[in-house]
Amino acid sequence: MDFDLSDEQRLLRDNVERLSAPTEAAPQGTAWSRERWKQFAELGLLALPFDEADGGLGWGAVETMIVMEAFGKGLVREPYLSTVVIGGGLVRHGCGDAVRKELAGRIASGELVVAFAHVEREARHELADVALSARKTTEGFVLDGVKSVVPHGDEAELLFVSARTGGERHARDGISLFRIDAKAKGVTRRAYGLADGTPGAEVRLDNVVVSADMLVGEVGKALPLIERVTDEAIAALCAEAVGVMSVMCDMTVSYLKTRKQFGRPIGAFQALQHRAADMFIGLEQARSMAVYATMMATENDPAQRSAAISAAKVTIGRNGRFIGEQAVQLHGGIGMTMEYRLGAYFKRMTSIGLMFGDADHHLRKVAKAGGLEQITA
Amino acid sequence: MDLRFTSEEQEFRQEVRSFIAANLDQETHASMLAGHRPSKDQIVAWQRVLNKKGWATVDWPAEFGGTGWNIIRRHIFREEVQAYPAPEPLAFGVYMVGPVIITFGNEDQKKKFLPRIANLDDWWCQGFSEPGSGSDLASLKTAARRDGDHYIVNGQKTWTTYAQYADWIFCLVRTNPQAAKPQEGISFLLIDMKSPGLTVRPIVTVDGGREINEVFFDDVKVPIENLVGVENRGWDCAKFLLSNERVNTARIGATKERLRRLKKLAAEAQEGGRPLIEDQSFAEKLADLEIELKALEITQLRVLANENKNGKGKPDPASSVLKLRGTELQQRITELTLQAAGPHGLVGENLDAPLGHNEDEIAPEWMRLAAPTYFNTRKVTIYGGSNEIQRNIIAKQILGL
């Protein structure tokens, strides 16, 4: 067992942290920088998970964790999760040779921003709840329906869209995945800022005609692929969350040391010392589960993988909320302002908590799976 | 002992409810039901309706325009307003500076200010906190120097709620920097917001809302007749005011209303093809919240009954419990609402946005308001004496630790 990073991984971390150093002021609006995206490409970050044969670096989940944690610390808004982790995952595990090579290249160069259009209005956290329909025609498919929460869906050039080609609304079977050009006829997008300022969009497909070769994988069998890539995305989000939480802890501890009331630093009050200690405990537990999620993201048995990832999401969701709420509380009034950077971390943490299932949803999944260590009678 | 309301009290509750139903502007009601904050205009309009009925200042002594209701009726009234929901009378005037003027002010001040507070002709804001003085309020630095028949005020207040709307601000200022104890050199001053040298700078809250401000005083001249009570005894006014604030921040009626609404929403929201409210763990969380709320409601009634019996002397020790638990429950309800919104809670919106855009929305309004409401409600455990300070009060003043 070895928790240490290799020299190469350390170098990666230092480089990414340098590139994603947070700005002094809290980020405004929903803007992100194409400039920085290019720098990510030059550093090879956008090629990170792809096979060397496809022009990638052939790195794995540990490197993704390193990158995402640094992004969490820097509150990076660039569409890395949606393009490289999720888009890249769907490309790597779902697309055939030629398409995979082409898309890997275009993602790696920074040319292509990808978004995953999956969540629908009624669906909440259930991945199999897909109603957007894809009708088979002689040349291909016609897609019709709405995806409501699509992070980075506003600027993405390529959309991966899940659709129902058969079965009832909640059925595991009958879900298919398509590559859709965001400029295709019949696609309309409404941009909005997510609660933490990440850009998002509602994507509407009005009888969008796609050729059969835009189908990813087999007809009606996309759910396992979606689950696998979602698990990888959750592992990456857990790492990002650890970055976010660690900044909130650091900011709070240094505030406790400098803010004075009643003639002494407020960190001298034991009630606040214990609260800070609890935040620290929460952070350490979260960090451990992020490492666990990273390790289990590539587990071959889907049931074990999924239970482990859910377990990590439970820990991240709960401890992240605790740390965020306490960080605001211990800052007093200043923690309630838009101007002070802490609020942006608190909001990002809240978003992470809601993405791909909240703590309760994942707790239920772990419980249903019989826990992490299944006992056989 | 009988915990039930008498039939007269129940009739009274019905009377209040019918009055609100018959007189509250529909749009204001719809907007508040949806989870928006009432606007300035809505607050003013409604308080004037209440005032016309004689119900804007129900807690004031009858001679100053109060209703003479006993404490149980006043409680019922407040609960009905919160639970309807209708805008509450502006706290800074009716619950804060009004009672201070009644208790410590002179005749001229009573005549000049009280009727205008009741009718919300003057919007008041609270100038207590400063950048360096929050929990440790007595350390405040804003200085008022006597110069003939004026004070010259210099300094800064912050976190001032709705200063942008205010006509007047009541301030704690330092009139004697040499006093032996910091509490002994403080005075309570009423300052016209239009005074030259006074400027307001908005602070945007974390949810994007515009409710708090910084207020700067640069050689602001304040006539000495605006001093309330005795010079250097302003701390008495402050303590009196803060103990009222504590009782008011529990807002049990409002939490009840939000809970009722959340139950409805959770019956509509689907999880795995079934109503969310049938989800065991969510239903248990709702039940848990409701149980705590019931306990708090009865605690509040016990506090009130005590006050009814013994008069309003020393605040009941249990009143710190009200602020503490009351605000925690307000926060919990926003957490659960956000949870109920699910991934669509990510679709953020500003709480001050107007109600009901006509466009087909990306997510229902309550989902769009869930995250900003959750963010904004973090404030309730910070202001009005933070919950850490409330725990200190319980430990020291009640438990003698």
Ligand SMILES: Cc1cc2nc3c(=O)[nH]c(=O)nc-3n(C[C@H](O)[C@H](O)[C@H](O)COP(=O)(O)OP(=O)(O)OC[C@H]3O[C@@H](n4cnc5c(N)ncnc54)[C@H](O)[C@@H]3O)c2cc1C
């Ligand atoms: C939205 C909002 C609206 C407000 N409106 C107004 C207004 O209209 N007028 C007005 O005058 N003020 C207003 N306030 C200010 C509010 O009263 C102060 O924020 C509050 O008193 C806390 O002070 P502070 O922000 O300086 O935090 P600090 O006092 O610096 O406290 C920071 C942290 O330390 C903790 N702490 C401090 N001392 C102790 C101790 N002895 N033991 C344990 N913990 C301690 C606090 O609980 C808090 O968690 C408002 C605040 C907010 C957030």
